[in-house]
Amino acid sequence: MKRTALTQKLLVLGVDGMDPRVSQKFLKEGKMPNLKKLIERGSAREDLRQIGAIPTITPPCWTTLATGAYPGTHGITCYWRQSPESLDAVVYNMDSRNCSAEQVWNITSAADLKTLVWHWPGSSWPPTSHSENLSVVDGTQPGSVNMGIAQLDWEKVIVASPEIEEVRYAPRVDKPAGVGCIITDLEGTLDDEVDDEMMELWWGDTARQGGEIRTYVMDDDDTEVVIGSKVAYDIVNSPLKEAKGWKNAPEGAKDFTIITSGGVMRRPALILKNEAGEYDRVAIYKNKKADEPIVILEKDKMVTGIIDDVTKKDVTKPACRSMKILELDPQGTKVRLWISNALDISNDQLWHQKSLYKDIVENVGHVPPVSLIGGEDDELVREIFEPSWAIYNKWQADSLNYCINEKKYDVIFSHLHNVDCAGHQLWHLAKTLQPWDYTDEKIYQEFIEKFYIQTDDYIGEFLHLLDEGWTVLLVSDHGLIVGENVPPILGEYGGLNTKVMEELGYTVLKKDKDGNSTREVDWEKTRAVQIRSNYIYINLKGRDKYGIVDPKDKYDLEEQIISDLYNYRDDRTGKRVVGICLRNKDAVLIGTHGPECGDLFFSIEEKYNRLHGDSLSTSEGYFDTSVSPIFVAAGSGIKSGFTTERIIRQVDVAPSVSVLLGLRFPEQCEGAPIYQIFSEDI
Template identity: 30%
Template sequence: MSKVKKAIMIGLDSADATLVKRLIDMGRLPAMKQVMEQGVSQEDLGMIGVFPTVTPTNWATICTGAYPITHGVTCFQNHTRGKSLGILEQNWDSRRMHAEAIWETFEEAGKRALLLNYCQAWPNRVADSKNIFVDGTGVEPFLRCTADFQKIIYFDESFEGLKTIPHFVDQNTSDCVVYGDQIEKFTVPANDIKGLVKDGLFTEGMPPLESPAFVIMDYSPEQASKDDVIDKVFSPLKEPTGWHTALDDEAKVFIYPVNKGLERHYAVIGKSTGDSYDTVTFYANRKSAPLGSAKVGEWSDWLYTSFTDEAGDEKKVAYKMRIVEISPDGTKGHVYMSHTMNVDVSEYIYPHEFAQELMDACGPMLPHALYDRFSDEGRTILMESFAENNAWHIRAAKYMIDKYDDWGLFYTHLHGIDLVEHWYINQAFEGAHEKWRENLETIYQMYEIYDTFVAAMLPYLADGETALFITSDHGQVPRSAGYHNPGISDLSGISCKVMSDLGYTVAHPVPNMDDVWYIDWSKTKAIQARSSYIYINLKGRDPEGIVEPEDYKELVQQIISDLYAYRDPVHGKRVVAFAMTMEEARSLGVGGEHTGDIFFQLNPDFGEEHAMAPSYVTNHGFSLISLCLMCGAGLKKGEFIKRQIKAVDVVPTICALCDVRIPANCEGGVIYQALEGFSEKEY
């Protein structure tokens, strides 16, 4: 093992081992096929994740080797015992992780670690670290600091005035995406938060990255997360006037808002050849040189400009345009405008001076484009954006690896599979949707896109000193057609319906606010919060507590009994797969100050796509099985092992290969059966 000097860990969020094996067999993942055939894995390519099967929790395990009870990241969002039950804490933050990370022990050994958008890595926790951190706070880098939101811009000669319908800023994160304007809801002053909900549910002076829990009743946050989140602009198409630049005689102009409505840019449609309008050229104003142009069916290059914010400060930004349609006679059409990226931001890069260097080498990153996802147009533009997004990640990864001769560890996290499965998986099997084949194909295409990232990393194994690990945090499973969550379990907040029906939670609608509820803590004995936890509103522990400590155990058992007895009102089937006291849940690696009083999981027909059921649950040809492929120096070649690989085993195995101290809080074991020279005997 001493010959192994470096390790690459590619984290493919939500990559389902079942689908990876299927697509390899179909010949659609040539790079991962090469890793499988030249490396080592279980025969099903699987790995057992930790509870719950959710992004921050499992990636925290895959970088610490610890169970959630130890590392403290217990769901998509966190809650700390002793705070108001109405308060949640944002994860994707290394400060929430109470365990040593693998990159910290590699640095101790004199081996630089490179972190490219690895979940839970940001911010750097070691003073004067030589490690390199590129974001790690969301599904894609820099989503928390975009300068403007994505837009679909319709232009038409019949429109009388400019109209904008802004996207809805929802606190829900059920598809795992957190945008910058959602983060603002985690940092708004406490006195402003109080204005959102009746009766002041929250403590004063909340620190950043905390928020009031989203209270859910007769409302589907899971579905809301899949609605269009895009600004819609309707702009009159007019003859050009007041231009200082000569335009073609047949040119027509429309304007579109930028910089969150503070400024307007201009677009000119024209004919490149022939008699039909087919080109749009973009300008910052009527005096400026063109920012760029594109034809129908094409993306523009990056359009570089500057915005002036409300404080009067100027910032450099860039965005792209995708020309969707122009009528041949030039009377109407529409274009897609990407999220606008800050090009000089260093807020989420360490060291900060690396930010400009990375921008110069790789350019801005194009975020995914999501709107009208079941249409051919929406589907096409979504997948084009993911392909470009992946190309940026390849450029960034190769630049980081090639730049530093002293690197010993590269960790990255790619989130596109998770997003696409959230948006399509419940409509991707026969009988679920009229376009189920197209939806399934879209999922397959996302796996193919990330196979090109794997292909880009394979040449780094040629030195004979580098090991490659490809993992995932979980898979996803759909609900059966016609099945829905009856109102228990959500990543984003407090789900009230089932607990209200059972008589444990008392909630009321906020007057004049659709789908906004508040909890009457004076009458609430227990709540269901986040994906998998029931909290007793306990006197002496919780600020609003009403349950006497002597009644605690009996109440816990009664709630567990009621959960098992609860039946879905539509289908009459049991909703809860199992429920455990926290004493029992310790056997699953679940517990600690960031968990509730009861841990439970749902039958897959009633949950969201992940987080509410364990690894190895299957439904309709999909599974929650995490992925683990290993290849390269120090590892067996072309073998399947019988050992059950667990997420906690990844870190100690990488450390053993590279002769680096295993992190202090690690609870997994070295996968010796995967190592060269180790025989796995059969009896």
């Protein structure tokens, strides 16, 4: 059936983690003027909300937005995929070949619309269409473009002072308060091999190669918010002394040493005086005989696009970094410097077509690294983490506008991860809770505001399209809550959650000689396990490797587990912590059914959620936050200044894209067009 297109140009502006409830808060305070303009020129619900797919995790929700199908149908049912071999392990999941539903961009490209899919996590890479009209950039992880494939070296803080006697290097030090200090206890870490395990697990090749990942979440210290808010960085201590042996050291300059590449490469640096005789700049050189520095850094200014050689596993490649002076004493007694992770500038592996990468680099610039450190150290959040994302946002906006203006794309599906990345590091600190009562919630509430303001700036980069015949859809996968309480060990999406299931007697861990639980399941005694965000699996005979539950007893055991979960109480508050619990056959009601989902689906009760992944999308939290995703539409084919009462669901976005462009729906689509907001009847 042919339809008349309501627009010829369409941009899906995806912002991971953008919450309509907290957006409204900042809108009312006048802090998001560009979002206000988008709403005034388009259509949305009064609460700006859509109903998100379940589970409320990045890959399932973005895949639902792209296919119009629920997770039980498209098969991307959590951040990780359940291992087919083991009930206590997961495997990599952000692979389009795991998606069993048609993506709408395959339809647009087949219809001779030049289509770009930009860093859309979960179902875009590798490309699933051979159309010459389809371009795809990354999508193998949610962080930033190329982060998972091109990272060569980790972030580091350099501290130089006359008090330091020799150059010392400590890899991946977890010292939230150490950034301002001279570290005196480095001996135990010197010459250690850099531990890249976690970096490779979450962002690198290890996960993508398909092996099992086995993570046991046994207590609060194993949870993502605790680990993520204390991300380690390399520390370099260096003497700061009179410059000697230099070819062109200015008068009065002092030198120090920077160590990179896992400890194998050194770069000499100078602090320089201004005309008033105060030290205010840092110059970094390849060596002391170099005529020109690699970069000159000024105080209070982050610089990106710095190209230098980096060695990893005995291979040296040119890489892009960002850098910033954290502290420089005008009298020259101390300098602190941050250096970002390093991205291989030659790596175009996740760009289709590869020529697009070359065009972006030549016309916009190299992919700027984003910081992943900060968390509980508010100085690093303020000086490094937030500004690095502001730089990245501008680069991405410029890249997309270049693709629109110069490469003449007709349809773009884009994803930005700034809010979600910040949420996983910072949001839990925006309410004073006992494990983090040494932090100031007001400071972290201000950080939430800053990330929404920078997102508003990003939205503003595309408002010109409304005057150029484009349709713009602003969407997100989920929001992020500031938790009301410390959640129970249940629903952590990264692995096997043991504590509650142990207490209830369904999961049994092997014990050490002192009677303490180890990180190994006793399968001969374990009847059920809880793994990934919302799933419980029965250890079933004939299906699972170590199954002990007779299939005829499965239904009754599920009933017992459901009852026990509803009766389970948080030991800190005495209140129920499980919201809903359904058998797989009943979970079809909410789209979490089928072979890629567990035997039971559950959600955590409101006020006991962690950020988003264990929640229903209607959950709300402290500081006017929620798990709901946002939806606003404006431009050609959309009513202007219109508020709808229609309940909008994520499954409705793909068919709405199809109607706007006059195309068929994706084959497995389960949603319906949001026809109430269209400027013409359909």
